Amino acid sequence: MEVKSMLTPREQQILEILGKGTRSPTLLASELGITQSGATQALQKLEKKGILTRTKVGRNVFYRPIEEPKQAKKTATDEDLDLIMGSYHSLSKVWTHVLRLDLTHEELSKVREARNLLEEILVKHGKSVE
CATH class of the missing domain: 1.20.5 (Single alpha-helices involved in coiled-coils or other helix-helix interfaces)
Known part of the structure; x- marks a missing residue:
């Protein structure tokens, strides 16, 4: 059974948001209307399930899906x-x-x-x- 089919509605919502681009727990929390702690816990669970990867920059952590949606991307100069x-x-x-x-x-x-x-x-x- 595919892991993504076993996600909670909140986890599916988080994946949908991250499909639009990398997010920090703080930014995700503000988009979802939840606490930063709640966002961090949800993101860590998705990372443990092998769905997300994280990048640490200084004290900040950013999450993105491992399989990013295939879209035509404009490249930044x-x-x-x-x-x-x-x-x-x-x-x-x-x-x-x-x-x-x-x-x-x-x-x-x-x-x-x-x-x-x-x-x-x-x-x-x-x-x-x-």
Whole structure:
């Protein structure tokens, strides 16, 4: 029996989301409306089942399906990735300054999500952010 047919509805939902691209537990949790801990546990279970693989970048972990859906993919140019890398590092540099501002939790979350998204894009294209 195929492993994927034995998945829970939540696991199938996670696989559907990851079919669109690599995700961190934090980003997946926000997309599913669950805690980061819950997302991490679900992702680890899928990894143990041999359905997902993970990549660690610094303190961050990103998951993707082992068998990615076959789609026509546009390739990013080096110029695109260099611009994204520059944006990522700029957001990293201003983070301490952003924390000094009187921002709401939601505003801080959006800045963090933007930085994490750039990091995920770079990891997906094999670029190290360190």
